[in-house]
Amino acid sequence: MAEMLATWREVLLNGPAWTALGLSLKVACWATALDLLFGIGFGYLLARCRFAGRELLDAMLTLPMVMPPTVLGYYLLVLIGREGWLGAWLQTNFGINLIFTWQAAVIAAAVVAFPLVLKSARSAFETVDPQLEQAARVLGLPAAAVFLRVTLPLAWRGVLAGTLLAFARSMGEFGATLMVAGSIPGKTQTLSIAVYEAVQAGQDDSANLLVVITSLTCIVVLILANKLTPNRNKGGSHG
Template sequence: MNQALPWPVRAPEATENVMESIWSAISLTPLESEALRLSLWVSLWAMLASLPLAVGAAWLLARRRFPGKTLFDGLLHLPLVVPPVVTGYLLLVVFGRRGLVGAWLHDQLGITFAFNWKGAALAAGVMAFPLMVRAIRLSLEAVDRGLEQAAHTLGAGAWRVFFTVTLPLTLPGILSGMVLAFARGLGEFGATITFVSNIPGQTRTLPLALYSVLQSPGGEAAAQRLCLISIVLALAALLVSELLARRVQRRLKG
């Protein structure tokens, strides 16, 4: 009987059916929702914790000459070229509960990185750190040094020049680096699973959840949902980065 009705009458019902089908296709289980929440939390902390160090490292590389600068630069970019599993193992050796630094942190401060979300954030931050440093460094190198010299001539100190001249002009690069680090943190797998394992609700981020469902029979539907979410998050991060960079550039030019 519905087929005899005109399309304008059937359109709302058809639209509702389509939306219900789409929602049922992307509806997440509690474990998948927890993996999504944990991924966002871990990536956010990795980005925020890396930011001050990345700004400092980028400034050193862009503005200072010192012995071992090339070696320092190479070490910073090492996570980009070595297998992520190697990075995860080194983190375990250094920051594990019995590690070189981890044992002291655990005994003296009660801080433990291994096998919890803080370790996942550390792994994501280490893997994303070179991308953030590179973006900020390129932005620093593009700053007109004459503006800084003019501020010095007018009596501004080094810190005031940095915060009132250099940092605002570097802001587009900083924002780009932050978004790149956040997106890289969302996709981190190898270092995370090596350092903090794959514990539901503790360290199982989206990539690890995707890996887990692919190991289970009949997990194709869940894998497709997690893939779709990962793609949407990555595209959203890149879009936000572009919009923020354009807005900051317009303000600087205006």
């Protein structure tokens, strides 16, 4: 026990754990911001619009939730890799290389966690009474104002709960991130990848510490999400 505590103290003082935690938080924040932006847009589209292929689009957007992370990582390599159509275009025209960068980790985490925001947002928008939106339109509010002043405020708890879950999922993303971002200490090595590297190196004490840090961070996020979800359901029962 004393030896393990000494190892934990050394890891904490030397900084690798905090570097990995900081990078994980950075990646998770950016990924969650992207998921929130696109999740609200597509969630509202699927909740309010009727068009051919709507459920197919929903299935395609939800696919990352059930697809193996390594498969997603392969698709991302095909898309943003040096030989991928988007990656090659960015490299040729702007000199941008995404592979083995923290930005690639953001893309991987955003893709994996996106369905959590999408499903929550769609469900939240579907619970909003369309008659309230119609009343706002009758009063002369434009479509954008109706969404920002009526729809989104009534659905925000569900959207935020899904966003917090996406943040927690982004914090723990491993498979797709490893394939497109690699494991470069201080640059692309997130907490989950650092745990893998520690285990592979036989550094069990360091791995235990990193697991504790990751678990505590995700537990806090999940508690916040759970506090939001019951309040939303309770509020809906009084509506």
